[in-house]
Amino acid sequence: MEDGEQREWGAKAWTYLSSVRSLSPLIQCITNFVSMDLTANTLLSAGASPAMLHSPNESPDFTPQVNALYINVGTLSDNWLPAMELAAQLASKLNKPWVLDPVAAGASRFRLKACLDLISLKPTVIRGNASEIIALAKASFPSTKGVDSSHDSTDAVEAAKSLANSSGAVVAVSGAVDFVTDGNRIVGARNGVPMMQKITATGCAVTALIAAFVATDPSHAMEATASALAVFGVAGELGMETARGPASLRTHLIDSLHGLDQTAVISGVKITAI
Ligand SMILES: Nc1ncnc2c1ncn2[C@@H]1O[C@H](COP(=O)(O)OP(=O)(O)O)[C@@H](O)[C@H]1O
Numbered sequence: 001m002e003d004g005e006q007r008e009w010g011a012k013a014w015t016y017l018s019s020v021r022s023l024s025p026l027i028q029c030i031t032n033f034v035s036m037d038l039t040a041n042t043l044l045s046a047g048a049s050p051a052m053l054h055s056p057n058e059s060p061d062f063t064p065q066v067n068a069l070y071i072n073v074g075t076l077s078d079n080w081l082p083a084m085e086l087a088a089q090l091a092s093k094l095n096k097p098w099v100l101d102p103v104a105a106g107a108s109r110f111r112l113k114a115c116l117d118l119i120s121l122k123p124t125v126i127r128g129n130a131s132e133i134i135a136l137a138k139a140s141f142p143s144t145k146g147v148d149s150s151h152d153s154t155d156a157v158e159a160a161k162s163l164a165n166s167s168g169a170v171v172a173v174s175g176a177v178d179f180v181t182d183g184n185r186i187v188g189a190r191n192g193v194p195m196m197q198k199i200t201a202t203g204c205a206v207t208a209l210i211a212a213f214v215a216t217d218p219s220h221a222m223e224a225t226a227s228a229l230a231v232f233g234v235a236g237e238l239g240m241e242t243a244r245g246p247a248s249l250r251t252h253l254i255d256s257l258h259g260l261d262q263t264a265v266i267s268g269v270k271i272t273a274i
Pocket residue numbers: 128129130147148149174175176177178191192193194195196197201202203204206229232233
């Protein structure tokens with residue numbers, strides 16, 4: 001592993017986190033009921049400004065004001081899908097970055113089709129776990145048991161590349177190693193702790209963090225995405241030092257994200273080209 005390369009990524013990740021703190025990007029979140037609290041608190045602790053507004057009556061007024069849009073299909077229902085589509089259409093038309101979390105994409109036909117339809121509206125980034133990215137790349141149902149992955153992230157690298165090429169989005173697969181690809185380049189972030197899987201909505205929260213990082217530099221979505229994943233992982237590692245289980249890790253992760261300093265980020269971020 002190239003030490004210089006890793007420090008360069010560390011410096012890049014610190015620049016993104018600093019920009020989020022100084023610019024406090026406004027992030028419209030249309031996300032699931034389970035994740036709303038953790039997602040909003042993650043964004044706030046990183047320095048961004050979350051707003052959980054999803055009504056189609058509001059998006060025409062509100063989406064033009066935001067710095068990025070985050071859409072998560074975790075608790076998808078018939079009437080929320082048109083709201084998601086409208087907000088995504090507005091963001092695309094206004095050239096605002098938007099990020100998709102395809103929770104449990106392969107769990108039902110309705111959900112798979114909804115995710116594929118949303119992807120046709122050109123998200124800037126798609127972040128899912130391995131089973132979700134495989135389901136989308138193959139457009140196959142049934143292919144997951146629910147919201148948790150039954151694959152390792154390494155199993156989904158080819159699917160991620162293929163999805164990035166077919167969609168034009170940067171695609172991130174989370175897991176023990178978080179992989180990020182634009183269909184051509186691939187980087188891996190080796191941060192985080194396994195206990196993060198035992199807290200519901202950490203995946204949703206890190207996708208929102210990706211939206212905040214991308215909001216500060218939309219033309220470098222791949223770099224911003226890898227940086228957000230690594231920074232969240234570093235916060236998890238530091239939080240784990242004092243956590244006693246998933247519940248306290250949730251709290252300590254948020255505290256650590258809020259308190260991250262330059263040394264912790266530059267020495268902690270483990271991103272390398274694959
Ligand atoms: N085995 C692991 N080791 C370290 N970090 C992990 C591990 N599994 C997941 N994570 C981290 O937990 C967060 C949520 O990822 P994941 O559990 O894959 O998403 P989801 O909750 O959508 O299934 C990410 O930041 C990821 O890097």
